[in-house]
Amino acid sequence: MPERLVVIGGDAAGMSAASQARRRRNRRDLEIVAFERGRHVSYSACGIPYWIGGEVARERDLIARDVATFADEYGIDVKTNHEVVGLDLSTRTVSVRQVDIGVIEPVAFDQVVMATGAVPVRPDLPGLDAPGVFGVQTLDDGERVRAAVDEGARRAVVVGGGYVGLEMAEAMARRGLEVTLVEAAPEPMSTLDTELGAMVREAMTGMGIAVRTGEKVVGVEVGQDGRAVAVRTADTSYPADLVVLGLGVRPDTALAAAAGLPLGETGGIRVDHRMRVLGEDGVWAAGDCVETRHLVGGHAVHVPLGTHANKQGRVIGINLGGGYATFPGVLGTAVTKVCDLEIGRTGLGEAEARRIGFQSVAATITSTSAAGYLPEPGSVTIKLVAERRTGRLLGGQIVGRGGAAKRVDVLATAITAGMTVEEMISLDLGYAPPFSPLWDPVLVAARKTAEAVESAEYRH
Amino acid sequence: MPERLVVIGGDAAGMSAASQARRRRNRRDLEIVAFERGRHVSYSACGIPYWIGGEVARERDLIARDVATFADEYGIDVKTNHEVVGLDLSTRTVSVRQVDIGVIEPVAFDQVVMATGAVPVRPDLPGLDAPGVFGVQTLDDGERVRAAVDEGARRAVVVGGGYVGLEMAEAMARRGLEVTLVEAAPEPMSTLDTELGAMVREAMTGMGIAVRTGEKVVGVEVGQDGRAVAVRTADTSYPADLVVLGLGVRPDTALAAAAGLPLGETGGIRVDHRMRVLGEDGVWAAGDCVETRHLVGGHAVHVPLGTHANKQGRVIGINLGGGYATFPGVLGTAVTKVCDLEIGRTGLGEAEARRIGFQSVAATITSTSAAGYLPEPGSVTIKLVAERRTGRLLGGQIVGRGGAAKRVDVLATAITAGMTVEEMISLDLGYAPPFSPLWDPVLVAARKTAEAVESAEYRH
Numbered sequence: 001m002p003e004r005l006v007v008i009g010g011d012a013a014g015m016s017a018a019s020q021a022r023r024r025r026n027r028r029d030l031e032i033v034a035f036e037r038g039r040h041v042s043y044s045a046c047g048i049p050y051w052i053g054g055e056v057a058r059e060r061d062l063i064a065r066d067v068a069t070f071a072d073e074y075g076i077d078v079k080t081n082h083e084v085v086g087l088d089l090s091t092r093t094v095s096v097r098q099v100d101i102g103v104i105e106p107v108a109f110d111q112v113v114m115a116t117g118a119v120p121v122r123p124d125l126p127g128l129d130a131p132g133v134f135g136v137q138t139l140d141d142g143e144r145v146r147a148a149v150d151e152g153a154r155r156a157v158v159v160g161g162g163y164v165g166l167e168m169a170e171a172m173a174r175r176g177l178e179v180t181l182v183e184a185a186p187e188p189m190s191t192l193d194t195e196l197g198a199m200v201r202e203a204m205t206g207m208g209i210a211v212r213t214g215e216k217v218v219g220v221e222v223g224q225d226g227r228a229v230a231v232r233t234a235d236t237s238y239p240a241d242l243v244v245l246g247l248g249v250r251p252d253t254a255l256a257a258a259a260g261l262p263l264g265e266t267g268g269i270r271v272d273h274r275m276r277v278l279g280e281d282g283v284w285a286a287g288d289c290v291e292t293r294h295l296v297g298g299h300a301v302h303v304p305l306g307t308h309a310n311k312q313g314r315v316i317g318i319n320l321g322g323g324y325a326t327f328p329g330v331l332g333t334a335v336t337k338v339c340d341l342e343i344g345r346t347g348l349g350e351a352e353a354r355r356i357g358f359q360s361v362a363a364t365i366t367s368t369s370a371a372g373y374l375p376e377p378g379s380v381t382i383k384l385v386a387e388r389r390t391g392r393l394l395g396g397q398i399v400g401r402g403g404a405a406k407r408v409d410v411l412a413t414a415i416t417a418g419m420t421v422e423e424m425i426s427l428d429l430g431y432a433p434p435f436s437p438l439w440d441p442v443l444v445a446a447r448k449t450a451e452a453v454e455s456a457e458y459r460h
Numbered sequence: 461m462p463e464r465l466v467v468i469g470g471d472a473a474g475m476s477a478a479s480q481a482r483r484r485r486n487r488r489d490l491e492i493v494a495f496e497r498g499r500h501v502s503y504s505a506c507g508i509p510y511w512i513g514g515e516v517a518r519e520r521d522l523i524a525r526d527v528a529t530f531a532d533e534y535g536i537d538v539k540t541n542h543e544v545v546g547l548d549l550s551t552r553t554v555s556v557r558q559v560d561i562g563v564i565e566p567v568a569f570d571q572v573v574m575a576t577g578a579v580p581v582r583p584d585l586p587g588l589d590a591p592g593v594f595g596v597q598t599l600d601d602g603e604r605v606r607a608a609v610d611e612g613a614r615r616a617v618v619v620g621g622g623y624v625g626l627e628m629a630e631a632m633a634r635r636g637l638e639v640t641l642v643e644a645a646p647e648p649m650s651t652l653d654t655e656l657g658a659m660v661r662e663a664m665t666g667m668g669i670a671v672r673t674g675e676k677v678v679g680v681e682v683g684q685d686g687r688a689v690a691v692r693t694a695d696t697s698y699p700a701d702l703v704v705l706g707l708g709v710r711p712d713t714a715l716a717a718a719a720g721l722p723l724g725e726t727g728g729i730r731v732d733h734r735m736r737v738l739g740e741d742g743v744w745a746a747g748d749c750v751e752t753r754h755l756v757g758g759h760a761v762h763v764p765l766g767t768h769a770n771k772q773g774r775v776i777g778i779n780l781g782g783g784y785a786t787f788p789g790v791l792g793t794a795v796t797k798v799c800d801l802e803i804g805r806t807g808l809g810e811a812e813a814r815r816i817g818f819q820s821v822a823a824t825i826t827s828t829s830a831a832g833y834l835p836e837p838g839s840v841t842i843k844l845v846a847e848r849r850t851g852r853l854l855g856g857q858i859v860g861r862g863g864a865a866k867r868v869d870v871l872a873t874a875i876t877a878g879m880t881v882e883e884m885i886s887l888d889l890g891y892a893p894p895f896s897p898l899w900d901p902v903l904v905a906a907r908k909t910a911e912a913v914e915s916a917e918y919r920h
Contacts, residue, residue, distance in 0.1 A: 012898070044831065044833065044893070044898070046831075046891075046892065046893055046898075047831060047833055047834075047893050050831075050833075050834060050893055050894075055834055055835060056833050056834065061833040062833055163892075295888070305891065306891065306898050307888075307889075307891040307898055307899070307900075308888075310898050310899065311885070311886065326886075327886060328886050330888050331888040332888070333888040333889060333890050333891075334890060334891075334892070335890030335891065335892045335895050335896075336892045337892065337894050337895075342895075344890050346888065346890070371504065371506075371507060371510075373504065373507055373510075373516050373521040373522055374507075374510060374515060374516065375515060403863060403866060405890060405892075405895060406863060406866070406867070406890055406895050406896070407866070407869070408890050409867070409869070409870045409887075409889045409890055409900070409902070410869045410870055410873050412887060412888050412889055412890070413870050413873040413874050413877070413879075413887055413889075414873050414877070416877075416879075416883075416886075416887055416888070417873070417874070417876075417877030417878075417879060418877075419873075419876075419877060423876075425771070426771065426786075426787060426788050426876075427869075427872060427873055427876055428755070428767075428768075428790050428791040428792075428793040428806065428872050428876070429767075429793060429869045429872055429873075430793050430794060430795030430804050430806070430865060430866055430868050430869055430872070431506075431765065431766065431767040431793075431794075431795065432506065432623075432794070432795045432796045432797065432865075433504070433506055433507050433510055434510075434797050435795050435797075435802075435865060435866050436795075436866070438472070438504070438506075438766050438767055438770050439767070439770065440767075440869070442869070
C-alpha cells in the first residue's frame, strides 16, 4: 500500500508541493490527492487585473496546468469542486464535501499539506456584501468583475490602494471606466514611505484616476434593487456601478484552527524552516495560509504572494520526497506598475524599520535608467535604508520608468547577503548607455546612503 | 603654498579623482591641474555608437562637463590640447607639450594621477593605417566615422565582434549602410560561451548585418588614392567604403613605462587596493591604463570600462583627500544590446573557469522576462556556472529581450557575496506579471544549476 498524501488547496503552494513530491516518489510509493473547492487549479490570480484590462485575452491563459495534465503527466489526482470541511489529526482523516451535490465523505491520509490560501479582508460595514461589490482573489471573482465591465459599468470605485487596488484601478481605466480609488492612508501604496507613495499618486492622477487618500470607507450604499450604487466615506460618497475591494487578504485558517494547528500573531499557520507545521508530524503548510519570518527584522510576517507559495510548496515536496530543503523567510519584495510608472520595494521601509526598533539612516536619490544623453531616459528615484553604525542595507524602495522596478532585485540580493551600503558602492553592475548611466542609480543611492551613515556617526 | 596634484588624462578616471579630491581639500590646500591631450574632457566614449547611429543628436550631448565647469565649479584647472610627454619621479616633474604649438614645459607636482587610458589594438597588418580605417576610442574618432557616413559611405566593414564592434555595426546598419562584421572567433561576443554567442549572431543577421566568423583579417586593401577599399581575410575580401576597428584596446602605458612604473602581465599599471601605484609614493593610477583583480579568479585582468574608471578615480580622490576608500576588483560585468536583443555577462564563463583551473558545473535555461500569458513576453536564456562541490556561483550569462540583460546585476551581487546557487533559489526577487514569471528566470537558472551541482557530486 502506498502512503497517501492529501493536499488541501489546488493553487500555487499545494500543486508545487504535489509536483515536487511526485518527482521524488512514484505512484507505487506515494498516492497524491489534491482537493480544490473552486473550479480551477494552478492559476495566476496575479494575472486577473491584466485579464480584466484586456491584455490577457482569455481566462484559460491564466491557467498554468489543468486537472487532466496533473493526472496524465504527474499522476496526481486533483479533485476540483471538492472542499475539505474537516481535518481530524487523531484519525488522520479529512472530510471532503462535493460542492455541487453537498455529499461529505471521509478520506484518510498519511501526510497532509495545508494550502488553503487566503480570504479577502472584508470589514464589517453596511452594504459590503451587496451585489456589485467584488473581491479579486479567485478566477471566479475575476470573471464576475469582467462580466460587470462587459455589461457596461461606467463608474468604478476601488477600495484600497495596495498592489491589487492599483492594478485593478488601472485595468478598469484602460477599459474606459471612470475610476475612483479610495485609500485610508495618506498615499497609495502604503508599503512605500509616503514621499514615494506621492509619486504613485501622481502617476495615477495622470492617467485620469481620481485618487482619494486619507478617506476611510464607512459603507456601501445600495439601490432599490439591493445592488451597490455608491461607496460612502466619512465625508462624502462616490457613485459606483461597480465596487472592487482591494483591502488585502488574511490567511484562510478556519480548517487549521478547528483542527488545533498553531496559529501565529499574524493569523497564519506556524511552520518551521522546512515548512512543517510546528508540533505536528506529517502535517505541512505553505502559501498564503502560513506566516513566515522577515529576513531583516526576524519578526513574523504574512506575505501572500504566489512566488513564496511556489517556493514553499517546492520545499515541502522535496522534504516530503526524502530530500532536504528549507525556506529561510522573506524580504517583502514587491514590484508593480501603474501605467508606465514602475514601483519596487524590498526589506524595511524607514518608518517600518523605526517601528520595529532599528536605528537607521536613509537617503534618496533621483537618477535615470539609461544614459542621460539618450532620448527620454526614464527617471528613477531610489530610497535606501541602512542600519546606523553598521551601514548594513535594511531596505530599499524604487519608483521610476524604463527598467526601474526590477533593480529592487539587486537590493534584495544585497540585503540577503548582509551587505553594507559601503560594500555596495563597489558592486560591478552592468553598464551600457541604453541600460544605465555610468553609475547605476543603485550605486548612486548606495554612495549617498554610505555618506549618510558616515555623517550620522560624526554627529554622535 | 598648496600641494599640487597633476592629473594626466582628462576623462572618467582622471576627472573623478580630481573632483573627489576637491570635495575634500580646498584650493588653498590643494592645487589641481589636469592635462588632456585631446580637445575634450569628461565625455562618454561609450556613447559614440549612439551618436553615429543617430540616437544622440549632438556631439556635445556626450560631454558631461566642460573645461569652464571644472574651473568655475570645482576650481580644477583643466588644460586640453596638452600632452604629458615625460614623467620624472626623482624631480617630481612632468613635461607638458602644447599640442598646437609644440612647446614643451616642465610642471612640478607633489602628487600625480596616471589616467592615460587605453589605445586601440592595431595589429601590424598592411593597410591598417590607410585613410578610411577608423578606431572609435575618442570623440575625434567618432566624429571622423560620422563624417564618413554623412558623406555617403555605403558599405562598412567592422573588424572585431566585441561590444564596440557590435554597437558600431548596428549603428551603421541603422544609418542604412550595408554592414559586414568580421570576427576571428567562432561566434561574435567572445566573452560569452559559444552557444550564447550564436544567439547574438542570429540577432545581427536578422537585422541584415553580414556576420563572418572564424575569419582572420590579414589586411586592408587600398585604392589608387591610398584610401581603404576592402578588408582582406585569408579566404576572400569584403569591399568597404569605411572600415571600423573594434579589436579592443590595450593600456596606454608609454609614459608609465618610461618612468619605470611597474606594469603587470596584462600590460596595465600595477596598483594596490587604494589605487596607489605599487612601490611609489604619491603616484596614483586609475581607469583603462591600470590592471585590476578578478574578484572570482583572483587573477590580474584589464577591463577598460568607464564605470571602473569612474569608481577607481573616486577611490583615488577620497584617499588623496585624506579619506579611506578601496577598489576591490571586478567581475567583468558587461551588458549591451543588438537591435532588441539584450546581452549580459558577469564573472567567469564556463570555458574561462576551466582555463584558470576551476572545477565547475553549468546549466542553461530558457524562460521569459514577463508572465507567459501576457502578449509577447520576451524570451530569456540564462547560463550559470557554479563551482563544483561548493556550489558557489562563479559567473552568469544572459541573452534575451524585454529586460533580460540587467538581471546580470543580481548575479554580480550574488557572486560578490559568495552565494551558492542553492542559496540563490530562496532569493526574494520581485514578481509581478509585467516583470517576471512567478519564478524569475534567475531563480529558475539557480535551481537548475543547483541540481547540476548535486548530481555532479553523486557521480563522484
